[in-house]
Amino acid sequence: MNLKSMLPVGREHGFAGSVSPFVSLQREIDRLFDDFSRGLPALGGNGAAKLLPSMDVTETDKEIEITAELPGLEEKDVQINVADNLLTIRGEKKAEKEEKDKNYRLVERSYGAFERSLQLPEGVNADAIKATIAKGVLKVTVPKPAPAQAKKVEVKSAA
Structure with missing residues (x-):
């Protein structure tokens, strides 16, 4: 059946x-x-949440300041690009830990790439953006564009 x-x-x-x-x-x-x-992140694994750097964005009258925590990274490990008013921070974290004892040897390696992007306001001069890294803290300073000025256009007669 x-x-x-x-x-x-x-x-x-x-x-x-x-x-x-x-x-x-x-x-x-x-x-x-x-x-x-x-x-995974709660267990201390190398999940994606551990790879994304913590970032703060502050704004003043003259500039936008982006601060990212990148412990253990140096300037050669970080790349910053600006295209179409999109600022992208890329990097690669690598870590190696080795323990030796009389009865064992433990070697742990972890690595992974990260990427964070931020939309910038219209009119930002990409050549004026500055970035520094010290003690694992990346600081990117973006000068704000001047506010758009209205221009009066004189109307003339066509004849």
């Missing part, structure tokens, strides 16, 4: 009154992956 012939079939969901076993299996697998990935 065929099992399908015993199950009532509805129009919307396939089997009437029940959810397909494959749908519930997919939901359960999705939930497990979500739970697993959510716990």
Whole structure:
């Protein structure tokens, strides 16, 4: 006897009154992956949240200052690009830890790239942007553009 012939079939969901076993299996697998990935940074793993640098953006009358925490990085590890009023900070974090004892040797290596982008206001002069890094803190200074001035256009007669 065929099992399908015993199950009532509805129009919307396939089997009437029940959810397909494959749908519930997919939901359960999705939930497990979500739970697993959510716990990685809390467990001290090298999750993506650890790679993204913390950033502060402050604004004064004359400039925008972006500060990013990049512990252990030097100027050769960081790249800053500006294109179409989008400032992008890229870098690569590398870490190596080695422990030696009488009965064991432990070597751990981790690395990963990060990228953060910020939209800049219209009219920013990309050549005037300055960046410095000291003790793992990147400081990018962006001079604000001058406010647009309205210009009066004289109207003349055409004849």
